[in-house]
Structures are given as C-alpha cells and as structure tokens.
Amino acid sequence: MAVRIIRKEGDEILRKKAKKVDEINAKILTLLKDMAETMYKANGVGLAAPQVGILKRMVVIDIGDGLIELINPEIVEQSGEQLEIEGCLSIPGIYGEVKRPARVKVEALNSKGEKIAVEGTGLLAVALCHEIDHLDGILFKDKAIRFLDEEELQNESKKGSGK
Numbered sequence: 001m002a003v004r005i006i007r008k009e010g011d012e013i014l015r016k017k018a019k020k021v022d023e024i025n026a027k028i029l030t031l032l033k034d035m036a037e038t039m040y041k042a043n044g045v046g047l048a049a050p051q052v053g054i055l056k057r058m059v060v061i062d063i064g065d066g067l068i069e070l071i072n073p074e075i076v077e078q079s080g081e082q083l084e085i086e087g088c089l090s091i092p093g094i095y096g097e098v099k100r101p102a103r104v105k106v107e108a109l110n111s112k113g114e115k116i117a118v119e120g121t122g123l124l125a126v127a128l129c130h131e132i133d134h135l136d137g138i139l140f141k142d143k144a145i146r147f148l149d150e151e152e153l154q155n156e157s158k159k160g161s162g163k
Contacts, residue, residue, distance in 0.1 A: 001033045003041045004052040009091045009139065011053075018048070018055045018135040021071050024113045028058070032069050032111055035060045044089045046127040048134030051090050059131035063123045070108035070118070073132055077105035084126050085148060085156055086140045095153050096144030100129045 007014055021028060031054060039047040039060055049058040061068045080102030087095045104125045106118045120128050130140055141147075148156065 001030075001037050004034050004038045006038065006042060006047075006051055006089050007053055009141075011090075013050055013053055013055065014090055014134070014139065015137040016050065016055055017137050018050050018057045020057050021109075024071065024109065024111065028056070028071070029111055031056070032058065032060060032071075036062075036067055036069070039089075042089050045123070046131040047089060048131045050134055050137075057135050059135070061124070061127045061131060063127055065124075068118060069111050070106065070116075070131075071110070073106050073108035073128070073135070075104050075129070075132060076107050076117075077103075079103045082122070082125070083145070084123075085153070086126065086130060086144075088130070088140050090134075091139065091141060094141065094147065096140060096147045098126075098130075098140050098143050099145060100126050104128050106132070 035047050035052060038052060045063050046061040049056040057072045059070045059073060078101035081099055082102045083097055083099050085095050086098045103121045106128050108116060110116045
C-alpha cells in the first residue's frame with residue numbers, strides 16, 4: 001500500500017471521464033487500498049481514482065461508518081434535496097454550498113466483483129454524488145450555489161456542532 005499524490009484543480013485529468021473497470025485484478029485491488037490510505041492520510045471522507053491520476057471508475061468513501069469501496073458505481077435512484085457545504089481534497093481551502101439529493105441509491109461492484117447496492121442519506125448521499133461526479137470530470141465547484149470564506153465556514157461549523 002502507498003499514499004498517492006492527490007491531483008489538484010488545474011490538472012486536466014480531473015476533467016476527463018473515467019473508464020469502466022473491466023476486470024478486477026491485483027492492480028485494481030492495490031489501487032483501492034492505496035486510494036483508501038491516501039484518503040485517510042488527507043483526512044478526507046471520499047476519493048475517486050481520477051484524483052490520484054487514474055482514469056478508472058472507482059471510489060472509496062468513509063464517513064465514519066467504515067470503508068466503502070465501489071467499482072463502476074452508478075446512481076440508480078435519488079430523491080429529495082439537501083443543501084450542504086462541500087470541500088474537496090483536489091481543491092484545498094475552497095468550500096461551497098451544493099444542492100444534492102437527500103437520498104441516493106448506488107449500484108456498483110465491490111472488491112470481490114460482487115454486485116452491491118449502497119443507499120445513503122445526509123453526508124453519505126453527498127459523498128456518493130461528489131465522488132461519482134469526479135468520475136465524469138465534474139468538480140463540486142461546478143455545482144456550487146455560493147462559496148464560503150473562512151469566517152463563514154467557521155460560523156457554519158459552530159452552528160453545525162451546536163456551539
């Protein structure tokens with residue numbers, strides 16, 4: 001396992017569409033492990049393969065409930081809407097309000113090649129949508145309704161934590 005370099009905004013790979021994974025082999029499994037290690041080291045909640053320079057349809061997510069590894073993820077259902085503040089490991093220091101579905105259902109393959117479904121609300125729904133957007137070359141900034149400066153972000157954090 002290895003921590004990989006996270007590509008930053010301006011790197012053209014972040015704007016390209018990732019390719020479907022046709023075969024789950026040792027390289028793919030190593031990439032999943034490396035992505036998880038990279039995400040944890042950067043204190044992120046999600047990471048898509050293009051963010052580490054690999055144009056494959058793969059994401060890892062952990063909102064605090066354990067690691068979710070998704071290969072070829074696809075949103076198959078969505079409902080409601082929520083407005084949340086997002087940031088991105090590829091766009092450090094920038095935060096914005098983004099409208100996302102309140103609930104999503106994603107179908108994908110797990111690391112064993114089994115078809116799985118993941119349903120998420122709240123932060124998990126946001127993370128699923130955010131990371132799947134990366135697979136299509138879309139950054140959260142493209143969907144942001146407004147951006148927050150450091151002071152606004154601090155105030156939102158205080159509100160959210162009940163301080």
